[in-house]
Amino acid sequence: MDNTRRTKAFIGAMILAALATAGFAASASHTLHGLFALAVLALAAVTSRMKVKLPGIDGNMSVNLPFLLTAVVNLSAVEAVLITCAATAVQCWPRKNAKFNPQQMTFNLSMMAFATASASLIFHTESLNLALWHSSTFALVLATITLFLGQTVPVAGIVAASEGKSVAHVWYSVAQLSFPYYVVGAGVTTMVQAMSAHLGWGLALAVFPAMYAIHRSYRLYFNAMAESLRPEMLVRTASAGA
Numbered sequence: 001m002d003n004t005r006r007t008k009a010f011i012g013a014m015i016l017a018a019l020a021t022a023g024f025a026a027s028a029s030h031t032l033h034g035l036f037a038l039a040v041l042a043l044a045a046v047t048s049r050m051k052v053k054l055p056g057i058d059g060n061m062s063v064n065l066p067f068l069l070t071a072v073v074n075l076s077a078v079e080a081v082l083i084t085c086a087a088t089a090v091q092c093w094p095r096k097n098a099k100f101n102p103q104q105m106t107f108n109l110s111m112m113a114f115a116t117a118s119a120s121l122i123f124h125t126e127s128l129n130l131a132l133w134h135s136s137t138f139a140l141v142l143a144t145i146t147l148f149l150g151q152t153v154p155v156a157g158i159v160a161a162s163e164g165k166s167v168a169h170v171w172y173s174v175a176q177l178s179f180p181y182y183v184v185g186a187g188v189t190t191m192v193q194a195m196s197a198h199l200g201w202g203l204a205l206a207v208f209p210a211m212y213a214i215h216r217s218y219r220l221y222f223n224a225m226a227e228s229l230r231p232e233m234l235v236r237t238a239s240a241g242a
Contacts, residue, residue: 006161011107014154018110018117025077025117028124037079043067044083048091064091065147065185068116070192072143077120084116085109107158115150119143137190144186152178 044067064087071080092108094100123143156171 003162003164007103007158010158010161011103011110014107014110014114014158018114021117021121022077022081022113025081025121028077028121037071037075037083040067040071040075041083041086044071044087045090048087063181065181066188066192069119069140069144069147069185069189072116072119072123072147073140073189073193077117077124080120081113081116084112088112107154111151111154114154115147118150119146122146140186140189140193144182144189148175148179148182 044064047064047067050063068080068084068087071083075083088108089105092105120143123139152171152174156167156174159165159170159174160167
């Protein structure tokens with residue numbers, strides 16, 4: 001099977017997984033949250049355009065994770081999935097004069113819906129929360145890990161299928177670059193939860209400036225990393241052409 005057929009088969013499997021997981025999560029959804037959901041949606045959409053290019057692979061990362069985790073923790077599964085899909089569509093929408101890629105958009109929406117629905121199911125599982133002695137912090141850690149694996153494993157899979165690379169090698173590269181950000185995202189979400197309990201969710205969502213600062217830091221770091229990798233890539237290109 002060539003790379004194109006493998007890629008299409010992988011995307012098809014991702015769509016089915018997203019539909020099954022999101023459908024099951026929707027059946028277990030709880031109360032809708034109106035204005036809070038709209039506020040999280042707006043912030044997730046805005047921060048989704050604050051993205052950085054991951055060096056060494058064809059992919060990027062946005063800084064909307066704390067708002068996606070906030071949706072998973074505080075909202076119903078339906079709201080969380082809808083917010084995530086809307087933010088993903090904004091993130092993946094091409095900039096001016098860039099070509100729209102429907103296949104890429106379909107994969108990204110399916111992958112994010114699957115990851116978010118899975119994280120929501122993990123966090124809101126009552127039996128799991130009881131087993132963890134009502135520890136919402138540990139449940140958040142599990143939800144973050146679920147979101148991390150639900151995003152990075154499919155990304156590694158689609159890159160491996162389309163470029164003929166090793167899934168394990170690609171996943172390690174993606175995980176190594178993105179894992180620290182998931183740790184930061186979980187920490188920011190924990191602070192949002194604490195602020196919400198005492199000061200109200202409106203003030204808690206004022207973490208937007210912090211996410212902008214994180215975006216700037218990651219952008220400078222990844223740009224420096226890309227510059228350091230460029231001589232190595234030039235040597236590989238010259239060797240291949242020799």
